[in-house]
Amino acid sequence: MSTDAAILVRRPSGPALTAREISDVLTLTTDPLTDPWHHVVGADGSKFRLRLSSAPGDLSGPAVESSGAGERDYDCFVHVSIYWTTEDTDDSIGSLRAFCRSLVAELHAVWPEAESVFEVDDAYSYRVLPEPSEGVVDLRLGSGAPPTEPGFSLVEAANRAASGTGLVFTEDEPGRHIVPSDGAGDSVTYTVSHRAEELPxxxxxxxxxxxxxxxxxGEFTERLLAELARHTDGADLACWVNGRLYRYEVELTPPLD
Incomplete structure (x- = not known):
């Protein structure tokens, strides 16, 4: 069981994001170019170390089985290590996942067009902005265990989370959306997309x-993830927009109070 994570982020077009820009958004107190490790306390009191890099060897991605000729590098690699958890939490994997998601949320709040992926103990989180401004949103919830509350409805949860967005969800049929990845030349996107397609x-x-x-x-999926984490146990969520994978979250972590 690993207590380390790799977060990768890139801007799909335009100038690459730099370690300095990412450091500024994450409000790190030390210089990412001169100090390799940065110490941060998470929302639950756990302690983490961060290292930012733009070195080519760090940028192939946690979801890559093997390097391919068509693979695009990410702009920045963030190595996250947890070295202390509070007695109340005492869950290094859960704390690490929640902390990584909080870092990624901060980055997407500033660069909503960014693409990000991270892995913690074989559980992936992936997010990329779909191009169309109007689209059909497909959700698939997979779970190794039933919802913790009888009668839980993904449709009802999605509609509560979508309040104010104009999105209205209806019941879906099992197995309807198996959408091949359109990024076969990009091994990170390709690998994560196929994992999402195989979601039970x-x-x-x-x-x-x-x-x-x-x-x-972004706000809709954050609200939905928080609600699912309260009502499910070990659930995974995949979200497509107009047939393109937008977000994939494995083993949802309950929100930190």
């Missing part, structure tokens, strides 16, 4: 087409 079906929801910009989609 526990529940699904599908919206009609409606405008949904990057920030709305």
């Amino acid at each position: 079906f526990a529940a699904g929801a599908r919206s009609a087409a409606a405008p949904a910009d990057a920030r709305q989609l």
